[in-house]
Amino acid sequence: MLQEEYEKRRVLPRHLRKPEAPETPFSYEIRDAVAADLPHIREIYNYYVTNSTVTFDEDTMSLAQWKSKYDYLRKIGMPFLVASSPSSQILGYALVSPWKQKKAYRFTVENSIYLGQASTGKGLGTALMRALLDASKQAGLKEMIAVIADRGADASIAMHTRFGFTEIGRMGHVGFKFGRWLGTILMQKSLK
Numbered sequence: 431m432l433q434e435e436y437e438k439r440r441v442l443p444r445h446l447r448k449p450e451a452p453e454t455p456f457s458y459e460i461r462d463a464v465a466a467d468l469p470h471i472r473e474i475y476n477y478y479v480t481n482s483t484v485t486f487d488e489d490t491m492s493l494a495q496w497k498s499k500y501d502y503l504r505k506i507g508m509p510f511l512v513a514s515s516p517s518s519q520i521l522g523y524a525l526v527s528p529w530k531q532k533k534a535y536r537f538t539v540e541n542s543i544y545l546g547q548a549s550t551g552k553g554l555g556t557a558l559m560r561a562l563l564d565a566s567k568q569a570g571l572k573e574m575i576a577v578i579a580d581r582g583a584d585a586s587i588a589m590h591t592r593f594g595f596t597e598i599g600r601m602g603h604v605g606f607k608f609g610r611w612l613g614t615i616l617m618q619k620s621l622k
Contacts, residue, residue, distance in 0.1 A: 456552045457515070457516055458513045458515055458516075458521055458549075458554060458557070459516075460558060460561045461511065462510065462511060463500065463512045463523060463525075465500060467514075467523070468497060468500055469493060471496060471512070471520060472491055472492075472493055472496045474520070474522065474523065474546050475496075475544055476491060477546075477547065479491070482582060483579050483582050483607050483608065484578075484582060484586070486579070486605040499527075503525060503526075506528070507569055508526050508569065509524075509562055509569055510523070510524075510526075511523060511524045511558060511561055512524075513557065513558055521545065521546050521548075522544060522545035522546055522549050522554050522555070524559065525541070526539035526540065526542070526574065527542070528540075529573075529575050537572040537573065538572065538575060539566065539574055540574075541562060541576055543555055543558050545558075555586075559589060559590075559593055560593075563621065572622060573619070573620055574618065574621055575617070576590050576616070576617040576619075578614060578615045579615075580600065580612060580613040580614060581612060587617070590617045590619075593619065594619050596617060596618060597617050598616045598618045600613060600614070600615050600616070601614050
């Protein structure tokens, strides 16, 4: 009882309290990536390389590697998008790359979507997926493949399912990272 009374006395009266600042709404713009975005994209991706199994890369990517990838995707007309905040901070990115190098596969792509840590759980992945699907259709692409880690990527699997991707196969024990074997789930969506 005494503790409750003490706690009540510790609260300042309403007129003496500092007004609470309204929370800034999460806002962003999705646009084509430009070369100046690459250091931020590299930072986002390299976080996942060193801290997760959602990518099977074990070595971080250099800025030169990202520039080469960016130049290649631009040359062949593949969508490469970023989400940026009103202050121009890169919050996440989405891209597609050729599924295989053989010419017959030229209308089939693999998608990649990565978000900065502060941007997860806010619907940004969904917005980037929607924009990536639209941009891929506009680019004349016909099939999109998602290769998703079979552990630790439940949110990615759920999002792909919501967008109409269907599971087309699983491969077990095809990757080895952080001292354990990992598999992949393959999902596909027609863009017609």
